[in-house]
Amino acid sequence: MRAALLALSLCVCSVSAQAQRPAKPYTVTRLADGVYLFSAYFYSSLFIVTSGGVIATDPISPKVAGLYLQAIESLTDKPVRYVIYSHDHTDHIAGGAVFASTAQFIAQENARVNILARGNPAIVTPQITFKDRYELKLGGKEVRLLYFGENHSNSNIAIYLPAEKILMMVDMVYPGSVPFRDLPGTDIRKYLDTLRRLREVDFKILLYGHGPPGAKQWVDRYIAYFDDLIAEARKLRQEMSYEEMVEEHQGSADVRELFDLYVERVAERAVEALRPKYGRWGGYDEWAVMNARRIVLFLIMDG
Ligand SMILES: [Zn+2]
Incomplete structure (x- = not known):
């Protein structure tokens, strides 16, 4: 009887497992030619597929980075040549190891200092750092990295694609929502200064590391709020x-x-x-x- 019940329950289980095959735990949204947004577990990262290889951004966590690499490999057989950290916060960058054999890691110089101070072995230390501005060109694509000073952290940068008018700046503006809790880790005065600098940049699509693309208008709305x-x-x-x-x-x-x-x-x-x-x-x-x-x-x- 017991064996029969077990067999029955196993059978039911396998049928329901087949019927409800889980959806992919990530999504990829095409934003422009070769430009994509990868999203999983409430985090998201921009990546750019070029003829010279892939430029990735935040590798999120070890678990999510595996999915991120899978998503990239479903679109191109070119290697990931660069990984750009939006800022130093561990929840956005701890998964870099899967890209370390092919990519160089880029971040604002304070991010490197913070990462070394933390000593978390999961985080790949950036090899390329800069102070205010860095231009990256690969396979006909251009990415500008802009640092406006301290804001959400002291290393948080805008990752800007001037030709596509797409800009990713993480944890600053959440389109459609009020700001996150009590803005932890944020220097309020410098954060407000950065929002004003951000408004000066010529872009249309805002990516913020935690959801679908938003409109630049949300920068103005946050300033007004x-x-x-x-x-x-x-x-x-x-x-x-x-x-x-x-x-x-x-x-x-x-x-x-x-x-x-x-x-x-x-x-x-x-x-x-x-x-x-x-x-x-x-x-x-x-x-x-x-x-x-x-x-x-x-x-x-x-x-
Ligand atoms: Zn953060």
């Missing part, structure tokens, strides 16, 4: 001061709790004030208040 958030938080801070709040709660609460309460109140009111304009953006209910808290702290310390 932060301008509004800062203006609103400034106004609210004039209306309710931290000192008044301490006086109100004299002796009845811990100073740390009072400080948090103050930041929270300003942040929540700013988010409610901006809801009519931005409330439809993805993640507004979850992350806008985290964005706002970060902006309130920024104004307290650096305003």
Whole structure:
């Protein structure tokens, strides 16, 4: 009986496995002649197939890099000649080993310093580094690497294809959504400076390392969102001061709790004030208040 049940269940399993053969765990989107976006597990990377070989960007993780190489090999038999790191954060670059036998790795010079300091053996150390600008030409394609200063990290660059008007800059602007949580690791002032520099670049398609292509317009929308958030938080801070709040709660609460309460109140009111304009953006209910808290702290310390 037991054996029969087991056989039956095995049989059912194999039928259902056949019926629901899992879809490929990645997608490849063609953006222009020879230019593709590879996406898997909420991460994405640009790659360019040329007659002289392939230029890849972020190798993501060891697991995803295997799929990435598979995707590239399904389109060309040319080797990957270059891997460009968008920035130094481990979650975007830990899978480089699969490309190491054929490719040279390129990154902004601070990325190399950060990678060496971390000492993570999975991460291939970039051999080619630059400070502000690097031009890469291969098989008739041109890629410009532009560093505008510190922003999301101190090594985050724009990977720019001038002929195709495509630009990849990771973890800066999420088309359709509010910014990520409290913008961890980000220097707010320099981040805003970089958004303004980014607006000056002539491109149409924005890639950001975590989803489908977006429109350049989202750079302008982010600048407006932060301008509004800062203006609103400034106004609210004039209306309710931290000192008044301490006086109100004299002796009845811990100073740390009072400080948090103050930041929270300003942040929540700013988010409610901006809801009519931005409330439809993805993640507004979850992350806008985290964005706002970060902006309130920024104004307290650096305003
Ligand atoms: Zn990052």
